Amino acid sequence: MxxxxxxxxxxxxxxxxxxxxxxxxxxxxxxxxxxxxxxxxxxxxxxxxxxxxxxxxxxxxxxxxxxxxxxxxxxxxxxxxxxxxxxxxxxxxxxxxxxxxxxxxxxxxxxxxxxxxxxxxxxxxxxxxxxxxxxxxxxxxxxxxxxxxxxxxxxxxxxxxxxxxxxxxxxxxxxxxxAQPGIGPVTWGGDADQADTITQTQEWTDALASGTMPYIVMAGQKVFKWAMTEITDVTRRAIEAAGLTPADIDLFVPHQANDRITDALLRYLKLPESVVVSRNIRRLGNTSASSIPLGIARLYADGLVRPDAACLMVGFGAGLVYAGQVALLPAGAPGTVPGPVNPPIPPNPLNP
Ligand SMILES: CC(C)(COP(=O)(O)OP(=O)(O)OC[C@H]1O[C@@H](n2cnc3c(N)ncnc32)[C@H](O)[C@@H]1OP(=O)(O)O)[C@@H](O)C(=O)NCCC(=O)NCCS
CATH class of the missing domain: 3.40.47.10 (Thiolase/Chalcone synthase)
Structure with missing residues (x-):
């Protein structure tokens, strides 16, 4: 059959x-x-x-x-x-x-x-x-x-x-x-041996008993080192999986976990100077999975997205898990620019 x-x-x-x-x-x-x-x-x-x-x-x-x-x-x-x-x-x-x-x-x-x-x-x-x-x-x-x-x-x-x-x-x-692929293959995976690197203080059932929220607990330095080593390679592979080279990338929107992690990814990937890099963490902190679409929306609001721009994304966090891909972005129609009108990204002289 x-x-x-x-x-x-x-x-x-x-x-x-x-x-x-x-x-x-x-x-x-x-x-x-x-x-x-x-x-x-x-x-x-x-x-x-x-x-x-x-x-x-x-x-x-x-x-x-x-x-x-x-x-x-x-x-x-x-x-x-x-x-x-x-x-x-x-x-x-x-x-x-x-x-x-x-x-x-x-x-x-x-x-x-x-x-x-x-x-x-x-x-x-x-x-x-x-x-x-x-x-x-x-x-x-x-x-x-x-x-x-x-x-x-x-x-x-x-x-x-x-x-x-x-x-x-x-x-x-x-x-x-x-008619054509506009989202590249995902490069994804994880390191389950590090599952407790980002977790919560207690389970919900224990929270009920104790009357306190389960808060995020994180071994920050471990996550930082993992991102510096593992995620750099994941990001490079996402470019290759889409059949592109760094020279083809227009926008880079990594998960906004730490500006210094973004700096390290940039050093490793050797993206061209012309690539627009999301630094939305300065205004929004780490917003977990939302940080990538929020970062893209911000680039639209700033008028930095040309039609069909190749946007390189990589997300990483609790699990530990990661995923990255390249996607082409649509033109921003006047009057429908996504997101509210926001103040510009604050300058950060302490971490330029
Ligand atoms: C959390 C993070 C910012 C901490 O930065 P760090 O450089 O690793 O900081 P450390 O824990 O090594 O501490 C360095 C120093 O700052 C001090 N310190 C730690 N927290 C501090 C704080 N909130 N304020 C001021 N000082 C602080 C420490 O006591 C230490 O002082 P010492 O050198 O005198 O001993 C960083 O590890 C990080 O961003 N990790 C990745 C987290 C992440 O991305 N998580 C989400 C993934 S989705």
Whole structure:
């Protein structure tokens, strides 16, 4: 017996980008009331000048839905064109339903396929790879890929190794069929022996008993060293997998974990001077998987994305897991530039 399969699409590509940045800006100085640190240390060691924390009303679902609306507007599509929604998040405080189902309801499209994915700060690149495969396989026409997190809820504000790092936000892209491949093969993997390098202080069941949140705990130096060694090679392989060379790359949007990790990746990859590099960590901190779509949206807002720009992305984090790929970006239509109008990226003389 031979079963029928779905008609394949020759390619998939990103059709629209959207972002949601929470309204509340939190500076390094704001953290010092509870944290034994300094603005200078935080800037020098990470590049972070400020981050944004969600208000109680800015839930993961609210931020995800708003980023999605902006991505759909950018793509020129109605929500009804979406066949599947995948949300990458590590801060879902409700076990079921999936955040993706809540987003579907918020967008007025309750009948779509919807699921969440947990791959730490690599989650956006993981989800993008799923969307690419779903569209090329003919399983879905248009897929909403969302990354959304409220890391401020899970950050111990007195922990010197994490309190200053994290922020909240959401980013989304719409992926749809195209005549040519517009999303390169994903280079992904992990190191499960380091699963406890980024984890939480306790399980939710213990949190219930103790009445305290499970906070993020991280062996920062271990993550830093792993990123410097492993992720450099992953990023190079993502370029090669797309059949490109560093000279073909227009934009580089690595996970915004630390400006010094971005510097190391740049030194290793020898990307041309002309490549626009995301430094969004300075204004938003580490927003987990959202940092890549938020970074891309920021480049649009700054007018730095030309049509068909080749954008190199690499995400890495809890697991430890990583994923990277190159994707071509759509033109930004006037009036539909994704994301709110934001202040420019603060200069960082302490970590130029
Ligand atoms: C967290 C991180 C910024 C810490 O930076 P670091 O350079 O490794 O800092 P260290 O822990 O080695 O500490 C260096 C010094 O700063 C001090 N220090 C540590 N935290 C401090 C803080 N918050 N404020 C001021 N000083 C601090 C330490 O006591 C130490 O002092 P000493 O040299 O006198 O002993 C860095 O390890 C990092 O970014 N790691 C990657 C994290 C990451 O990307 N995580 C998410 C992945 S998705």
């Amino acid at each position: 031979t079963l029928r399969s779905t008609p394949l699409s020759p390619g998939a590509r990103i059709l629209g980008v959207g972002a949601y940045e929470p309204s509340r800006v939190v500076t390094n100085e704001d953290l010092l009331a509870r944290l034994d640190s300094s603005d200078e240390w935080i800037r020098q060691r990470t590049g972070i000048v400020e981050r944004r924390w969600a208000t109680p009303d800015e839930t993961v679902t609210v931020m995800a839905a708003e980023a999605s609306r902006r991505a759909l507007a950018h793509a020129g599509l109605d929500a009804g064109a979406v066949d599947a929604i995948v949300v990458s998040t590590v801060t879902r405080f409700v076990q079921w339903p999936a955040i993706a189902s809540r987003v579907a309801a918020a967008l007025g499209i309750p009948s779509v396929a919807a699921f969440d994915l947990s791959a730490g700060c690599a989650g956006f690149c993981y989800a993008l790879a799923q969307a690419d495969a779903l569209v090329r396989a003919g399983t879905a026409g248009h897929v909403l890929v969302i990354a959304a997190d409220r890391l401020s809820d899970m950050t111990d504000l007195a922990d010197r190794s994490t309190a200053f790092l994290f922020g909240d936000g959401a980013g989304a892209v719409v992926v749809g069929p195209s």
